[in-house]
């Protein structure tokens with residue numbers, strides 16, 4: 556996502572490097588290049604115009620900071636304008652004073668509504684809420700079953716019409732779903748609605764009728780980020796036909812150019828609230844305009860990375876691990892634990908992609924294979940506890956047994972053991988360099 560745009564913008568910034576001062580013609584040329592970059596990324600024309608206009612104006616005005624060189628100043632301005640175009644502040648869900656809070660999902664068929672219903676429900680449940688999913692997509696064959704499946708994966712209840720009963724009456728189902736939530740004290744209702752392949756008046760009328768029957772606290776317009784320029788037209792049609800309080804961008808993991816993400820806020824005035832980045836239920840997060848802007852500019856998204864890591868690693872666990880690393884008594888068992896924790900954070904390439912400078916290591920990232928990690932884990936699992944604890948005892952015959960047990964070759968086992976000893980040496984050396992000796996002695 557956003558790769559083309561990131562690449563192009565980084566070329567623009569590179570060409571400014573080494574300049575002592577920006578002349579008006581430098582600024583004009585830069586603005587032109589930014590304009591082309593945005594258009595190539597499928598950003599809608601009115602948005603491009605507004606964006607480039609603002610950058611140009613600010614760059615020409617006396618926003619001269621002594622601390623920054625011209626290239627840095629332009630990056631700073633572009634970053635701030637990107638944050639602005641993406642919505643500025645992070646917008647969070649608004650909950651009703653009197654539960655249940657009703658969240659209605661609307662969007663074209665295939666946009667990812669049903670998947671999102673599951674993601675949102677799981678996310679809310681993890682925060683202590685008790686969501687109820689209501690199946691009002693009675694148009695698409697299997698939509699109800701699909702919602703029941705994601706509901707089960709998310710560990711939440713699903714309200715659906717009885718087979719043969721209520722079919723064709725999504726408004727009735729929506730009403731009954733809300734009554735069910737009230738009666739059984741669910742505090743949030745997520746209403747999944749029907750979509751069509753294209754916008755049509757009947758679908759809009761149905762969505763509007765569900766909206767009127769349920770008085771939702773939030774209407775989320777679900778938008779497939781891969782659809783390119785059409786995104787804007789679809790968003791406008793939904794804004795006029797149903798109205799929405801927020802946007803959810805899905806399929807941000809695709810190789811799309813990202814124009815939808817950059818256009819939809821400006822065009823509709825509604826904030827982007829969530830981002831979906833895969834088919835799995837945990838591939839979903841709050842949308843933070845500032846973090847997304849940093850990512851586009853190749854400045855990395857350290858905040859998201861840190862938060863994901865925090866979810867996986869307990870603070871004292873991390874500290875204990877650091878102590879072991881510093882003291883050189885890090886074992887293969889610890890190594891396995893760490894690898895499994897990192898795997899929980901998601902695909903490795905995705906994690907590394909959030910680091911600053913990731914844009915420049917695209918080729919290496921493409922070669923990162925989660926299977927390598929899984930293979931390494933399998934090799935360690937084939938070792939006895941004693942071997943994991945004291946890898947020095949792993950002699951030739953043990954290596955053969957381990958290779959056999961894990962379905963790998965002796966060469967792969969050798970490589971792992973060698974790498975482990977190397978890493979352990981390096982950790983201890985680094986700990987010494989950074990004065991982490993106290994950690995090792997358990998006196999942090």
Ligand code: GDP
Pocket residue numbers: 662663664665666667668669670671750805806807808809831832833834
């Ligand atoms: P609906 O018709 O709007 O309910 O759309 P679905 O929820 O059925 O999603 C349509 C397809 O897109 C399904 O195959 C989903 O697995 C897939 N999908 C949904 N969200 C994402 C996402 O963020 N990334 C990717 N890669 N696929 C997604």
